[in-house]
Amino acid sequence: MDLDTQIKELESDLNEVLRLIESSGRKRVQTVLKQEQQKIEKELVQKRQLKEKQSKRDSGDTSTVKGYTVKISNYGWDQSEKFVKIYITLKGVHTIPAENVEVTFTEKTFVLLVKDLDGKNHQMTINNLLCPIDVQESSRKVKTDMVIVMCKKAAAKKWDCLTQVEKIAKDKEKPNYDANADPSEGLMGMLKKMYTEGDDEMRRSINKAWSESQEKKAKGDEVDI
Missing domain, CATH: 1.20.5 (Single alpha-helices involved in coiled-coils or other helix-helix interfaces)
Known part of the structure; x- marks a missing residue:
């Protein structure tokens, strides 16, 4: 099975696990499913990185990425009618070559990789976006000390949150009202x-x-x- 097929299979598995989490009302079952979700997400990132390395080898790019990779966990986001925008603050990011800032999009995910910034690589992976995005029309912008990931909405509607996981958490917190209850x-x-x-x-x-x-x-x- 080639890498493209493996990635597609993992994405399908991830979507199925998310569907089961959303439909399950049992906390213990949800815990087990979320553990499986984390395993799939980790494997998905690894496969995507491996594919990227293979693509570079195939294209004759023999350059290596220096330093170690730091996970990006802090960000802000907002939206317009057509785009969801994710803001990542990285001091000095505007001083490195533009090609060192890469974003890989799929219909429900994106991976940002900033290479060789102060001797480190910085990576942000967002899986399970709330709604599908237009991969071809999505992009990134580099500003002073900031990267903006521009996710083009596949449908022009308001997002309540950024990811499906956040929506599930919010829904679980809502009180369950019954009009006929005492x-x-x-x-x-x-x-x-x-x-x-x-x-x-x-x-x-x-x-x-x-x-x-x-x-x-x-x-x-x-x-x-």
Whole structure:
């Protein structure tokens, strides 16, 4: 199986895992699936890097990349009607040769590689973009101390977040409202969640409020009698 096929297979596997994470309601299952997601993403990056090296060998480019690679984790992003823009601050990036700043795009991913900046390489990998992008129309710009990755939207619609993983996390945090449910049950569920996940101070506050509520209720019953 050639590298192109392996990469496509990994991308398909990744999309399937993401679909399963999104549809699963079991935390333990989600944890296992996310571990598998990380393995696939790591293997995908390795295959893409290997393909890039092979392409350079085939084209006669025998130059080597100096230094070690640093992962880029800090960035900002915004969007317009047609583009999603990712801003990466890298001091001095405008001083290195333009060809040292490379971005590889697929329909749902991009990999930024900045080579030989202060003796190091800097890499940023974003998998599982929220929506498909137009690979041919996507690009990058180098500004003073900054790289801007321009992802052209395949469809002109607003993105709620940058990646599918972020969307899944946000959706899981949303309360599950049921129009026919008893409001008091929803409140009890929220209090239980706060009690379970909160610190000692939070638990003491909830216990105090609950005790006071029960005392008031008991007094009210006595008056009725």
